[in-house]
Amino acid sequence: MPEKFKRYTLTSALPYANGPIHIGHLAGVYVPADIYARYLRMKGEDVLFIGGSDEHGVPITIKARAEGVSPQVIVDRYHEQIKKSFEDFGISFDVYARTSAPVHHKTASDFFLKLYGENKFIEKTNQQYYDEKEHQFLADRYITGTCPHCGYEKAYGDQCENCGTSLSPLELINPKSALSGNVPVLKETKHWYLPLDQYEEWLEEWIIKGHKNDWKANVYGQVKSWIDHGLKPRAVTRDLNWGVQVPLKDAEGKVLYVWFDAPIGYISAAKEWSEKTGKDWKPYWKDEETKLIHFIGKDNIVFHCIIFPAMLKAEGSFVLPDNVPANEFLNLENDKISTSRNWAVWLHEYLNDFPGKQDVLRYVLTANAPETKDNDFTWKDFQARNNNELLAIFGNFVNRTLVLTQKYFDGVVPAVTELDKEAKTTLEEVKLFPGKIAQSLDRYRFREALSELMNLARLGNKYLTDMEPWRVIKTDEDKVKTILNVSLQIAANLAVLSEPFLPFTATKLQKMLGMEQPTWTDAGNTELIKPGSILNKPELLFDRIEDKEVEAQVQRLLDTKKENELAISSKLAKEEITFDEFMKTDIRTGTILEAKKVPKTKKLLKLKIDTGIDQRTVVSGIAEYYEPEKIIGQKVCILVNLAPRKLRGIESQGMILMAEDADGKLCFVSPTEDVSDGSEVK
């Protein structure tokens, strides 16, 4: 199975430049990718490890508008912050590029042009809202209007924030442009589509048959599911003024869709790297003997396994990914990580709060990596892994060895006097570790690889404890020489093998042992440290993390939680209305007569309501909270003069009033006393 490759191109998902990096990004993508890159480099492989900021797309333009600045200001801010925090954290990118760079614009538009020239796209024209004053088509988010469901007047074209409904701009009543406030007009617009359906057969062959056994189950399963469902053409352009201009004459105001331009960013990054280093980028993308690997999170599987490969295939001259080891998600203290809710451990804050402890976080995120299922990061676990594993096992072994060597031999490495049975078997065992760790890493099993590394430290601890040099020294100094030599060789092996996982620690340890730039072939060598060489003063590799420190972090999160709750309950009241406006609504008390689940939906119940005036059908999205049988007879409030609307083919005549709490849980608003149906609510 392990074919021989001449070089490796490793890509890591381009972080979106509208927020900082958090531990979820690190655990899912950057830490495993970095371990892999460092491992390959140590083996002497030719590696190009690519990263960069994804700087296009609508969310960035929205954030810019909200802050009253240009999109460039936003992406500059986050690009710099992200880049610096990666550097400080020791992610060893060969290049960290950005998609707003000229080289990327050129690469992406050339890519587009090539496919265009070879008729690899299909053209379609459809109707979209256009702001005549601003002379541009409007992204869904830039259109506001009245929600057809709840009547909220400031619903967006893609979603109503009042009732949570996803919308299409065409559904909005009284649409307005968020740019000018004008009424937008519908206008025809032309776009280009990549006909993914034409690649189905090829994908089937390449992935379903070709990668059945070497791709992770979560990746393979999802890809197969998509292909089995059948693929549809996907628009590669859109009307927007932030992004890579579509390089055609009749395409003013159009840019490449961000999903199309972003992965090309990997290629542009290689070119940027090429310009800086003078090396040719082409072999890294076009030579058959290059192994291309995409490190991503599970949200990106479809793009990297289906869409981007289809693009590359269409273009024709690029290699395809050999593997896409996507990880699942990391939770934080039992709750989903969320940028908007500020529920995250931010990398730049961590680096600030725990200076010099990059490896601790790298260790914890690797040991607890969401490789096969979602995992949870807790500060308590972070502390325990540092104190009970890194420090107690790894750090302690190194420290014992070095302290003993100082104490008994003034820091001069003793020679083996006689290779006794214990020394021999221990050293034999040491030799097995590079192979074990490599085998795990080759299969992208980073957790397993790391635990093997720790087993080497365990072996060292056991050897020391069993041999009791502190006792033997009283009677047999020669034997202690052998014991400490063996222990030092183990420490040296740790200094080599830990490099991919704990680069800062490895460097520190190498210095203490007087080693220089070891390579992977040094691993397993049990004569790495020469007798007679002088060791540098030992210092502690890891510090104990005290309760106070993690409690402070937990407190910060609790504060965040409180702020979030406050933010919801103190959500600003809607725009003021007059009494007359309110009186337009006709709300009545009513009773549920019948309730049935609407088939093939998760949330919808079809209700029959006695409104006092009449009996009518209402479709209501409450199925997640109420079982149909149990709500028959329930008194409710109902908005009876809401325009009817068809949902799932059923006409809904009115709306049931529900109260919704911070978690989205719904409950009926119902009269506390038995009033007759049809009583007015005012």
Added chain:
RNA sequence: GGCGAGGUAGCUCAGUCGGUUAGAGCGUCGGAUUCAUAACCCGGAGGUCCCGAGUUCAAUUCUCGGUCUCGCUACCA
């Protein structure tokens, strides 16, 4: 609703191409020890392998059904 992934010791996870007492780390309890950052080393306790049915001489492992978690997707007050 459709699809995918997952549900194994207190916690985080391995594993079983079906087969004697289901594994590891951490935690916990006990012992030993003092070179070491109350760390190391040895040992013990701890599991209806989500639930139910089926196939089988035998199922945690295969099949079917159910359930819970996460994701994608549809639908949506």
